[in-house]
Amino acid sequence: NLDxxxxxxxxxxxxxxxxxxxxxxxxxxxxxxxxxxxxxxxxNYYEYETSLKYTAQNAISPxxxxxxxxxxxxxxxxxxxxxxxRDELERDGAPGVEFDKRFNYTEFGxxxxxxxxxxxxxxxxxxxxxxxxxxxxxxxxxxxNFYKAGPKDLVLWVNEIRLSEIENKGSYAGNxxxxxxxxxxxxxxxxxxx
Numbered sequence: 050n051l052d053x054x055x056x057x058x059x060x061x062x063x064x065x066x067x068x069x070x071x072x073x074x075x076x077x078x079x080x081x082x083x084x085x086x087x088x089x090x091x092x093n094y095y096e097y098e099t100s101l102k103y104t105a106q107n108a109i110s111p112x113x114x115x116x117x118x119x120x121x122x123x124x125x126x127x128x129x130x131x132x133x134x135r136d137e138l139e140r141d142g143a144p145g146v147e148f149d150k151r152f153n154y155t156e157f158g159x160x161x162x163x164x165x166x167x168x169x170x171x172x173x174x175x176x177x178x179x180x181x182x183x184x185x186x187x188x189x190x191x192x193x194n195f196y197k198a199g200p201k202d203l204v205l206w207v208n209e210i211r212l213s214e215i216e217n218k219g220s221y222a223g224n225x226x227x228x229x230x231x232x233x234x235x236x237x238x239x240x241x242x243x
Contacts, residue, residue, distance in 0.1 A: 051175040056125055057214035059084075059097075063119035064104055064206040065182075071106040076118060078161065079186040080201055084121070084210075085179040086170075092149070093168035095128045097121065098183070100161045103203075115208070125212075128172065130154070131164045180207055 053059075063082050067073040080101040087094030102118040131154035138146040146152060154164040184201050227239040 053086075053125055053172040053175055053212060055216050056212035057216065058212065059121065059123045059125060059210075060213055061121045061210040062115045062208040063101065063121065064115055064204075064208070065101040065119065066106055066204040067103045068202040068204060073103045074105045074108070074113070076100050076102045076161070077201075079184060080203065081183040081185055082119070082205070083179075083181055083183055085181075086175050086177060087168070088170060088174060088176050090177050090179045093170045094166075094177070094179075095131070095170050095172075096151075096163075096165040096167075097123055097128075098163045098165065101182070101203075101205075125172065127154075127164055128166070130156070131166045132170070135166050178210075 061084070065080065065082070067077070078100045080103075081098050082101050083096055083098040085094045085096040099119075099121070102116045104114055104116065108114050131152070134154060134156065135146060135148075135152040138152075139148060148168060151165050151167045154166065182201075182203065182205055186201070221243075223243045225239075225241045228237070230236050
């Protein structure tokens, strides 16, 4: 169980290589990296998705191997905003917005990156994290000819998944304990914590 509420950012690095064109080093808008986390991977989750920038197989520079376009540095608050927006639209009766359907948070501000919410995920109780690549090319799929342009063959590395900038807020805590004896009648013990 992971409590992500005390952190401000989710960070990680992603590297991708196109095995069909080993010298390719551009952004592929149809190869989508995603990280999904929540209480399960199918019904209650948050998801971040972004297009991948490929690295040429002969790259030697660290910034070519781990391109800035593939770095994830995402404010945890964006997931909260997405869920609040979805809940607000659902309460207002917006068409197609339901808790059990995947909701695309369109106010994130980047067409190449998306945040999704499905079900009732909680940042305070994350038990599942899923990483993957999604091929959004409409010519790919199980009923398509394998030799069409749609299928992709790539290598993906993910490094240093971490939460950063913990929120340390000062506060007070206290413990109290009381024990007393009522003669031969009873012994009373009381504990309290705040």
